[in-house]
Structures are given as structure tokens and as C-alpha cells.
Amino acid sequence: MSSAIIVGGGIVGCAVALELAQAGxxxxxxxxxxxxxGATAAGMGxxxxxxxxxxxxxxxxxGQQLWQTLTAAHPQRHEYHECGTLWVATDxxxxxxxxxxxxVYRQHLIPCEILDAAALYAHEPALRAGLVGGLLVxxxxxxxxxxxxxxxWQQAEKHAAKLVYGEVRSIQANAVQLSDGRQLHADAxxxxxxxxxxxxxxxxxxxxxxxxxxxTERYPNLIKHQLVELSYIKNAHASSGDSVAFNLQPRPNGQxxxxxxxxxxxxxxxxxxxxLSTMLRKAIDYVPALADVRCLRxxxxxxxxxxxxxxxxxxxxxxxxLWLNVGHxxxxxxxxxxxxxxxADQMLHRPAALDLQPYLPRGLQQEQR
Amino acid sequence: MKQIxxxxxxTRYQVAEHSNLAAVLMTNAIANRRxxxxxxxxxxxxxxxxxxxxxxxxxxxxxxxxxQQCSEGMEVQCEP
Numbered sequence: 001m002s003s004a005i006i007v008g009g010g011i012v013g014c015a016v017a018l019e020l021a022q023a024g025x026x027x028x029x030x031x032x033x034x035x036x037x038g039a040t041a042a043g044m045g046x047x048x049x050x051x052x053x054x055x056x057x058x059x060x061x062x063g064q065q066l067w068q069t070l071t072a073a074h075p076q077r078h079e080y081h082e083c084g085t086l087w088v089a090t091d092x093x094x095x096x097x098x099x100x101x102x103x104v105y106r107q108h109l110i111p112c113e114i115l116d117a118a119a120l121y122a123h124e125p126a127l128r129a130g131l132v133g134g135l136l137v138x139x140x141x142x143x144x145x146x147x148x149x150x151x152x153w154q155q156a157e158k159h160a161a162k163l164v165y166g167e168v169r170s171i172q173a174n175a176v177q178l179s180d181g182r183q184l185h186a187d188a189x190x191x192x193x194x195x196x197x198x199x200x201x202x203x204x205x206x207x208x209x210x211x212x213x214x215x216t217e218r219y220p221n222l223i224k225h226q227l228v229e230l231s232y233i234k235n236a237h238a239s240s241g242d243s244v245a246f247n248l249q250p251r252p253n254g255q256x257x258x259x260x261x262x263x264x265x266x267x268x269x270x271x272x273x274x275x276l277s278t279m280l281r282k283a284i285d286y287v288p289a290l291a292d293v294r295c296l297r298x299x300x301x302x303x304x305x306x307x308x309x310x311x312x313x314x315x316x317x318x319x320x321x322l323w324l325n326v327g328h329x330x331x332x333x334x335x336x337x338x339x340x341x342x343x344a345d346q347m348l349h350r351p352a353a354l355d356l357q358p359y360l361p362r363g364l365q366q367e368q369r
Numbered sequence: 370m371k372q373i374x375x376x377x378x379x380t381r382y383q384v385a386e387h388s389n390l391a392a393v394l395m396t397n398a399i400a401n402r403r404x405x406x407x408x409x410x411x412x413x414x415x416x417x418x419x420x421x422x423x424x425x426x427x428x429x430x431x432x433x434x435x436x437q438q439c440s441e442g443m444e445v446q447c448e449p
Contacts, residue, residue, distance in 0.1 A: 217423070217431040253405070294431040296420070 001347060002026060003186040005176055007168050007200070008193030010040040011145050011333055012325050014152035015340035016190055021159035023348050028184060029153070030176065032167045032193075036149030039194050039332060042301020044213065044249050044257050045145045046226055047334050048085055049137065051104045055310055055358035060331060061108065062354060063338035064139065070337065071143070077151055079144035081252040086115075086124060086225040087135040087232075088246075088286065094230040095132045101230075102135055112137045126222050126287050134230075142226065142249060145333045168193075171200050174321050188347060190323045195267065195304035197326045204312070205363035206327050209305040210266040212276055213259050217294040220254030223287065232260075240264060242272075244279040246286050256293065258283050260330075262303075269300050305329045306363070313339045313359040314346055323347060324361050375443040384439050391415060391422045391435035394447065401434055403448040 004020050006013045009031030021027045047067050049060045071080040089095045098114055105112040113136040115123060120134045153163070166178040175185045191197050195208045229246040247259040261279045263272065276298060284290045306312060306327035316322040325343045328335050342359065345352040371386040377399060384393050391412035394401055400409035401422045412422035415435045422434040425446040434445075 217420075219430065292429055 001187045004028070004188040004190055004347070005030060005184055005186040006190040006192055007171075007176065008038075008191070008196075009035040009149070009153065009163070010038050010192065010194060011036060011149040011152070011336040012194070012328065012339065013190075013192035014149045014156065015336045016192055016325055016343055017156040017161050018152045018159075019340045019344035020190075020347070021156040021161040023344060024159075025348075026186075027156060027159075027161035028164055028186060029156070029161060030164050030166055030168055030178070030184070032165070035153055035163075036146035038196075039301050039303060040149050041146045042211070042213070042299060043145060043303075043330070043333060044226075044247070044259060045079075045143045045333050046085070046247075046249060047141045047143060048226075048331070049105070049110055049140060050331060050334075051101060052309060056331075057104070057108060058354050059310070059338050059342075059359065060334045061110065062341075063331075063334045063336065064141075066337035066341065067141070067143070067334070068139075070148075078148045079252055080141060081143075082139065082141040083250055084136055084138040084225045085140040086120075086227050087137070087230045088120070088127065088227055089132045089134055089230045090130075091132060097230050098133060098135045105135075105137065110137065111139055124223055124225065124227065126289050127227070128286060128288050136225065140226065142251070143333065148333075168200060171322065173319070188321050188323055190325060190343070190347075192325045194326060194328075194332070195302045197304065197324070201316070203364045203366055204324070204326065204361075205307050205365065206312075207305045208265050208267045209303040209329060210261075210263040210268075210300055211259065211303060211330070212261045212271060212279065212298060212300050213257055214276070214280065214295050214298045215251075216256040216258065216290075217296060218254035219256060219289075219293055222256065222289060222293075223248060223250050226250070227286065229286070242275050244275065244282050246282050248283060248287060248290075255296075256290075258290070258295075264305075267302050271298055271300065303329045303332075308363075310359055311335060311339055312361040313343050314356065314361050317361055317364060318366070373439060373441040375439050375441075375445060377445045378447055378449055386439065386441075388439045389435065390424070390426075390437040390439055390443075390445065391433075393439060394422075394424070394434055394445075399447055400449050401447050409449075 003026040115134045169179045170177045227248045232245045249257040311327040426432040
């Protein structure tokens with residue numbers, strides 16, 4: 001394989017572009033709007049090790065390690081900030097989850113600290129009274145993903161990667177057709193355009209899971225860690241209906257990002273005010289001082305959700321030369337670098353650091369019939 | 370016009386009741402706040418859009434001075 005076309009210039013597409021270009025592949029990246037403008041710009045940029053299953057934990061941990069390497073020399077370039085994640089327990093049931101979660105992390109040598117109620121309030125005095133405790137995962141961090149996407153692209157460009165602006169209308173064997181009539185050819189095609197992959201490949205088992213976020217004015221030191229409710233996974237992974245989960249992030253400049261919400265099969269950009277209210281009420285319930293903060297802006301973004309919550313990384317099961325890196329749902333920033341590396345390993349026949357099996361493309365609609 | 374008193378950065382000012390706070394700050398040549406790089410900032414749009422005129426009022430940060438009427442005893446903290 002000497003040439004590749006990558007569809008989608010988000011953080012995943014840019015990371016794949018760098019991986020392939022560095023290995024000497026002649027890369028053409030196709031972007032419809034501007035680099036890092038889709039889900040990349042809409043998300044929180046939380047680099048988080050998630051423990052919903054072994055495969056997810058390994059992919060996110062590998063991603064976090066690659067992020068640490070990428071940002072080590074110039075953290076400012078990515079607005080990288082190692083604020084840690086603090087998982088907050090509200091009752092005895094969630095306190096039980098703290099112990100379980102800590103056991104999993106420790107088993108994988110991931111630093112973490114169990115906080116009882118007193119320790120929790122010592123770390124985060126703005127949390128409401130009556131909480132039970134929490135789990136601090138200090139190595140988790142945040143970045144500003146659009147900056148990182150552009151940075152990855154700039155590195156790829158140094159290895160002669162080319163950027164083409166255009167909208168891909170269809171995929172053929174070793175070629176893509178753009179809506180303005182241009183046709184581009186390469187040995188390999190990589191689909192990395194998030195939820196919009198189903199417009200090109202309707203057989204992929206990807207669903208839109210829309211989210212809304214709010215950003216506030218600067219309130220430095222109100223909170224220090226990214227605060228997430230312990231039942232986040234339960235709330236975030238319902239398979240139907242609208243839901244909210246408490247997720248609050250301190251940006252390095254003191255601004256606060258308030259999340260989170262989920263709506264299936266919606267891709268429009270209209271704010272759902274009722275869901276936004278529910279989300280904000282939940283945030284105020286955890287951090288009462290939020291009732292008085294000034295919100296600057298709210299927006300929507302679309303996650304690409306797969307049925308099992310793991311991305312599809314590898315060759316399309318029915319089309320040789322067509323490769324996928326989609327379905328990262330809410331973890332696409334964390335898993336961008338690790339998934340790009342694992343995809344490039346497959347495309348270039350290199351040994352991979354992880355067992356690839358759980359991430360290989362699967363669940364295509366034809367297969368199910 | 371009824372005169373009232375407000376405090377700006379700890380100093381007492383006599384102003385007409387219901388005066389616009391951004392106008393009072395401007396009249397007295399007081400910077401509302403500082404930018405990230407330390408430059409003084411004051412009202413620009415005067416209609417609640419640009420956010421340049423933010424001040425702390427009665428301990429509440431990031432209030433827009435251009436949308437505030439002065440009231441008796443109001444405590445305004447700027448970043449002069």
C-alpha cells in the first residue's frame with residue numbers, strides 16, 4: 001500500500017493521517033468544512049480511562065499514554081491540563097461502585113485514590129453536602145481537541161500529506177467521488193468521518209447520539225478536577241430515550257464546561273431547552289454554586305455510537321481496501337491516537353500493542369439478516 | 370432626581386437613582402475589569418452582548434454593568 005485517502009478531518013482522521021504519513025504512505029485527507037470542526041470541536045476533550053469492559057479500558061489507557069507522549073514537549077499547544085477525574089458517589093450503592101472501580105484500575109496499575117466524604121470535600125469544597133465519597137483518578141486530563149487535530153495535521157503535512165476540501169458523495173473500490181465531480185484514487189480508503197459514515201456506508205451499525213454542552217464565564221478554583229457522577233455509565237449508556245448525566249470540567253482558564261446529555265437519532269443543531277434545563281438542574285444539584293454562574297454559550301454535537309460501545313477499527317468485512325475508524329461515541333478524543341495507531345498497524349502489517357479482535361468491524365446490517 | 374449612594378472598589382459615590390452602572394463607571398473613568406493580558410476593559414456594546422463590561426456586584430462575579438441600574442447600597446468591585 002503506497003497511498004491512502006482519509007475521509008474526515010476530525011481528530012481521528014488527522015491522527016490516522018499522521019500515522020500513515022509518518023510511515024511513508026502518500027496521504028490525502030478530505031475535509032468537508034474545516035479541520036476538527038465536527039464532534040471534535042463539540043466535545044469536552046476529556047482524556048479519560050473508562051472501565052466499561054476490558055477492551056474499552058485497554059483502548060482508553062493506550063490512548064491516554066499516547067496523549068501523554070504527544071503533549072509532553074508542548075502541553076500548551078493542546079491546552080493539555082492534567083486535572084484528573086473525580087467520580088462522585090451520592091449513596092451507598094455508588095460507594096460500592098467506588099470500590100469496584102478502584103479494584104479494576106489497580107489491577108491495571110492505573111493510579112487512583114478512594115476518597116471518603118471528608119477527603120472528597122477537602123478536594124472539592126463546592127460539592128453539595130451529603131455526598132458519600134468518590135474516586136480520584138489523577139492521570140486523567142483535558143485538551144482542547146480542535147487545536148490538537150490541527151497540530152496532528154500539521155505534523156502529517158511535514159510528511160507530504162495533502163488536504164483536499166470537499167464533500168464525499170460515494171465510495172468505490174480504491175476511489176472516492178466528491179460532490180463537485182472530482183474523483184480521487186488511492187490504494188486504501190479510510191472512513192473516519194464519525195456519525196456521517198452511515199451516509200456513505202449505510203450498513204454500518206452506527207447511531208447518532210446527540211449531546212449538548214454549556215460553557216460559562218471564568219470561575220477559577222471553583223472546582224479543580226473533572227467531576228463525573230458515578231452512575232455516569234448507567235445514565236450514559238441507556239439504549240433509548242433522552243438522558244442526562246452530571247459531568248463538569250474546569251478548563252485551564254477557569255471556564256467551566258457543563259454536561260452531559262444524550263439523545264438518540266438526532267443530528268440537528270437546535271438546542272433542546274427542556275433537556276438543557278434538566279442537565280443544568282442536575283449540575284446545580286451536585287455543585288450548588290453553579291446556580292449563580294453566567295453561561296456564555298451552548299451547543300450540540302453528534303456522537304457516533306456503536307451497539308457495544310467500542311469503535312470499529314479495521315478493514316470493512318466485505319470490501320478490500322476500505323478501512324474504518326468510526327464509532328468512538330463519547331470517547332473519541334481519548335481513543336483517537338490509540339485507534340489511529342491500531343488501524344495503521346493493520347494497514348501496514350505491523351504488530352499491534354493490543355489484541356485487535358474486540359475492535360474489528362462487526363455487526364454490519366447484512367450480516368444480521 | 371433622587372440621589373443614592375453606591376460603593377465602587379470600596380469608595381462611596383453619589384449617583385442618581387437608576388443610573389446605568391456602565392455609564393457611572395465610564396463617567397468616573399474607572400476600568401470595569403482587566404483582560405487576560407492585563408489591559409483595562411470597559412463597556413463596548415452597551416446592550417448586554419459583548420461581555421466587556423463585566424464587574425462583581427454584591428459578591429456576584431461577571432455581572433454586566435451595562436444592564437445594571439444603580440440601587441442604594443450596591444457594592445461594585447472592578448479590576449482597576
